[in-house]
Amino acid sequence: xxxxxxxxxxxxxxxxxxxxxxxxxxxxxxxxxxxxxxxxxxxxxxxxxxxxxxxxxxxxxxxxxxxxxxxxxxxxxxxxxxxxxxxxxxxxxxxxxxxxxxxxxxxxxxxxxxxxxxxxxxxxxxxxxxxxxxxxxxxxxxxxxxxxxxxxxxxxxxxxxxxxxxxxxxxxxxxxxxxxxxxxxxxxxxxxxxxxxxxxxxxxx
Numbered sequence: 445x446x447x448x449x450x451x452x453x454x455x456x457x458x459x460x461x462x463x464x465x466x467x468x469x470x471x472x473x474x475x476x477x478x479x480x481x482x483x484x485x486x487x488x489x490x491x492x493x494x495x496x497x498x499x500x501x502x503x504x505x506x507x508x509x510x511x512x513x514x515x516x517x518x519x520x521x522x523x524x525x526x527x528x529x530x531x532x533x534x535x536x537x538x539x540x541x542x543x544x545x546x547x548x549x550x551x552x553x554x555x556x557x558x559x560x561x562x563x564x565x566x567x568x569x570x571x572x573x574x575x576x577x578x579x580x581x582x583x584x585x586x587x588x589x590x591x592x593x594x595x596x597x598x599x600x601x602x603x604x605x606x607x608x609x610x611x612x613x614x615x616x617x618x619x620x621x622x623x624x625x626x627x628x629x630x631x632x633x634x635x636x637x638x639x640x641x642x643x644x645x646x647x648x649x
Contacts, residue, residue: 445532445534445563446531446563446564446568446641446643446644446645447529447644447645447647448477448478448528448640448644448646448647449528449530449649450526450528450647450649451524451526451528451649452486452648452649454522454523454525455520455526456486456489457522457523457524458520458521458522459483459486459487459489459492459519460490461523462519462522463487463492463516465514466514466516467492467514468516469487469492469515469519470515470517470519471483471484476520476637476638477639478520478637478646479646482648487519492516518633518634520633520637521622524618525617525621525622527616527622527637528618529564529570529615529622529644530613530614530615531568532563532611532613533560533561533562533582533608533610534563534609535560535561536558536559536608536609537561538556538557538558539553539556539559540553540556541553541555541556541557543559545559545590545599546590546592546593546594546599547591547592547594548591548592550591550592551576551592553590553601557601557602557603557604558602558604559599559600559602560587560600560602560613561597562580562598562599562615563596563597564596564597564598564613564615564644565595565596565598566593566594566595567595567596567641568640568644569644570593570615571593571625571636572593573628573631574589574593574625574628574629575589575591575593575598575628576588576589577589578593578620578625578628579620579624580600580613580614580620581614581619582605582612582614583611585605587600587601587602588600588601600613616636622636
């Protein structure tokens with residue numbers, strides 16, 4: 445129901461670009477949630493030298509021996525998104541104008557509309573500080589998150605757009621992007637990746 449799809453080719457391109465500007469790559473926090481082992485392999489292929497590692501993944505850092513090494517930050521970012529955070533639509537409901545939505549009823553529907561319940565919340569790594577203002581996409585079209593993001597789910601106002609149960613919602617990927625979610629939540633991209641929960645399945649594609 446919740447997955448982080450890691451696109452190998454896009455990540456390899458981003459690492460290749462980073463390798464032309466830096467000599468080291470920061471792999472702390474289990475490569476910011478993407479997995480040290482797999483990212484290390486791609487980093488070697490891109491031209492980084494693995495010289496310093498730690499048995500504690502939270503402290504792992506791939507660096508050449510030189511203390512003057514410049515460390516690549518946001519090495520997952522480049523032309524084309526490398527990480528897509530997605531979850532399934534588990535409920536669809538038509539509601540009248542003025543319907544209160546989510547905790548505190550801070551959001552009320554402007555008119556008759558359809559609400560879609562998406563199976564991901566702040567316990568999965570969706571930053572609750574991103575609402576109001578955050579958006580997700582369904583079938584390539586963007587919609588606003590309606591009201592507060594809950595622990596295991598969030599509600600999206602899709603208007604009259606047809607939505608079906610089991611449809612895949614993209615929380616971040618190409619559009620909206622991880623950087624947009626970082627702006628909406630006022631948190632660094634690295635923090636968003638690192639805080640993806642263990643129950644979010646990592647899929648390398």
